[in-house]
Amino acid sequence: MSSKSAGLVMITMPLAILILAPISGALSDRIGTRILTVSGESLVACGLAWLAWVARSPQIIPLLAGLLLIGIGAGLFQSPNNSAIMGSVPPTHLGIGGGVLATMRNVGMALGVTISSMVVSAHLPHTHGQPLMGSTVGIHLAFAYGAVFAIIGVITSLLRADHRGALHAT
DSSP: OOHHHHHHHHTHHHHHHHHHHHHHHHHHHHHOSHHHHHHHHHHHHHHHHHHHHHTTOOOHHHHHHHHHHHHHHHHHHHHHHHHHHHHTSOGGGHHHHHHHHHHHHHHHHHHHHHHHHHHHHHTSOOOTTSOOOOOHHHHHHHHHHHHHHHHHHHHHHHHSOOOOSSSOOO
């Protein structure tokens, strides 16, 4: 697909996050964080599992559906998750809590890229001097592993305390 088409497909996920994150943040202040984080991370897991299933399909609509599911799920998850984390930090340590949150987010992204790249690379065909062609098996497995990690996120979201309101009152 062309660069323009690929860009239009890839914008699906961040656009969904852009729209839903502020709404889910405000909603979490009213209803708590657990329902939104669990449902959001469940949608992320479903989207990743869907992409693992359709990884071998060259059609755009199934790809868009998976990216949209992930974007909706991430949009529902991120703000309430940040609120729950920062809501559990004493007011005198909010700077430290914010730093740890940002660090963990970056470590998670770096590990996700590293692990998925390793999985895809491990399944590239051996070509003895020929240009490498992509492997749908590696992409399928990378999305499947991502879904497993998201399911772990669902479980941890279910087990932690529910929080209402963004920060403790001082």
